[in-house]
Amino acid sequence: MSEQEQITRIRLKYAKGPSLRFTGHLDMQRLWERLLRRSGLPIRYSQGFNPRARLNLASALPLGVISESEMLDFWMDVPLPTETVRKHLAENAPPGLDIQEVTSVSRQEIALQEQMSASEYQITFYDPQPQSELEDKVAALLAADQLPRVRRNKTYDLRPLILDLKVTKADDGEIGLWMRLNAEPGATGRPDEVMEELGFTNTQYLACRTGLILKA
């Protein structure tokens, strides 16, 4: 087997807890590079003056949002059992980062970002919300033909990015929101934009990404 063929592509699923809530996308890249270095796994590095671990995050998580379901690909020079990889990573993970699943994927697969289809979010409110009022707001939003918004000086329509939106009631009676938003490259909805349309600022709730959906 040639050296080239030995390269193994590993896919991780992990959770990002509240203590990493304000660690942004670029900081997460650095955090992962350092975690991979600490793990002692045979990580594949880029060539050149400042070698960097090659890694690929599925989708940027907005700042302030926690997640039960993030994905990441990285590459190794030598194949190892996935359980061994999981163990090394879990032992070296910082607080708030929970390694859930390690699989080996084909090198030929397209980049994770390109495979993204949708994201799901659960919203928890800091203060209790009246259920019927919230349901009315959601119904009104979903009934709109268009939700024109401006992001980075460009106008776009938020409405088609909202694939699903509903009021939830937890076992303890707490009222929240659940939404599924489009997450294809170039057509990604953000939970804070939906919340803003519903009349909430980001100081009123905590958002959690509960699922990443890849294209079939």
Place this chain on the structure above:
Amino acid sequence: MAAAIKELSNVPNSSQETLWRRVERILPTVTKPGRYVGGELNQVIKAWDSVRTHIALVFPDIYDLGQSNLGLMLLYDILNQREDIAAERAYSPWLDMESALRENDIPLYSLENKRALADFDILGISLPYETLYTNFLNILDLAHLPLRSANRDESHPLIIAGGQSVYNPEPVSPFVDAFVVGEGEEAIVDVVNTHQAWKTAGGSKQELLAALAKIPGVYVPSLYQMDFNADGTIAAVTPESPDLALPIVKRINAKLPPPLTRFLVPNVEVVQERVSVEIMRGCTRGCRFCHAGMVNRPIRERPLDEILTALKTGLDQTGYEEVSLLSLSSSDYSQIIPLINGLRELLQERQVNITLPSLRIESFTEDLMDELQSLTPGGGFTLAPEAGTERMRAIINKPISDEAFMDTVRSVFKHGWKTIKLYFMIGHPQETLEDVAAIAELCKAVLYEGRQIAGGRTRVHAGISTFIPKPHTPFQWVGFDSLESIQQKLDILHQGLHGAKVKMTWNDPEASLLESWLSRGDRRLSEVILKAWQNGARFDAWSDQFNMAHWRAAFTEVGLDPDFYSHRARGLDEILPWDHINAGVKKSFLKTDYQWSLQGKTRPDCRGGCYGCGILSAFNELRLVAPDGGWKCP
């Protein structure tokens, strides 16, 4: 999900949970909220009720700067190794966070247990530089604590302070209960032990202060009275009782404690993210302007294998991409070549970058240059001649001949470096305008040599700072240059370097003036600091935040003359505001050295022979217990 929100509040204590829930709501409204949440790898969170002593280590600047402070991280590690102590951290909030905290009446809190600072037994304030003083007051205020020690009682945390700036503690003395002067690694443990014994006995604050004052290196300012003469100079410093130490001798460790390997790894970007190991402490060169070189004596080296092991362990535990060696003069480290060879191996094994600051021109050899080039290819090379003429360099006791300097420069270029950074100071004692003009000529000569050897892509960068006469140095009696004179000298440099393709950067002279007030002040200056803070001064170390108007107004309001502190030359027999603090070097030695400077007489590196600076007599007993070869005093 609801459980996720509660994860951060691991103790179901209602006040703590309420505090954190209120903080969580404001965090999305401030810049870089990741500064205010903690949660770093290697942080230590202990169950609050499981320990006897809670101590918050406070760095009075933002997280981005304070997080990587090696001194504070070292104390954090030492204290948390004790099962009965919880050491937590707090930093200055940035302006937007300060407003948000104040508007919502949320007290400043620790990053670990998210506890209000007022809940702690002890606040340990790090004061490595004077321009943190207003931030320090701001932190006390944000913690809802009385600013003055006299207005705090046993119900408040004990406020202790340490760091390089407290070698003159007086300007902040009314706000601090006790200072730790000198090296804190052992002293901080003594402070906690004393506090525990006092707490068990259930004594008054006065009893605690009296007990603390008995610890070597600890200064309790409220137990010392400072009287002034009619002309504003100090008449006497008198201890409240005869058994109190006078002077207070700084604390040092006989042997450098093991280097830190358990670094906190931040989750958001900070200014220095690397494994740092201090290779030696102190310096024997005796540059007369250098505070660090005088107060950090004696010189003590760490063994080579201890350094290399610490670097490896540190890298394994952090995953960092960079290592850094710290010292006042790395090239003076007696095993520098073996050290660099060890670093090269590390570099090849782990693919990391290396920084090695503070190299001395005098200790350069061709060998060292060969080794360095292979270690840090592509980087710039930094030299600090500090002055432009041989005459001036003799006065400041950094005697390098022009010829030796240019030889080093040529050698640097021959070894392949294309960028040289040169550090200079203006405003030196006895400096003439010719000395200043010579700085520009020297820069141009370096550029010329570079182009001859390394070609057109040569770059020369001149960094210009202003001399500040610092306490405990041979220049402590000298006055700070006038702003007009500094501006004139900067103009000369601008003219001299005009069109010369030498990049010049310089410090704001007013910022240096502030530093001269704060570092040379007496107890009365505390009122000026308080007023300046009330006027709005904070983040004085930040050029975009520093506002001289707050300080000028404060001097006027308090009725003190700023020039008295900065520009006035002090009498050789005057009682200086820091004379009751003994940094180990005798005043008589500093005086002789100052007089030598007036004659242009230099004092060679003291590793060649002892000049009796006072260190060995002050710490004779400690040296006896120091391991062989640790101290480099002859």
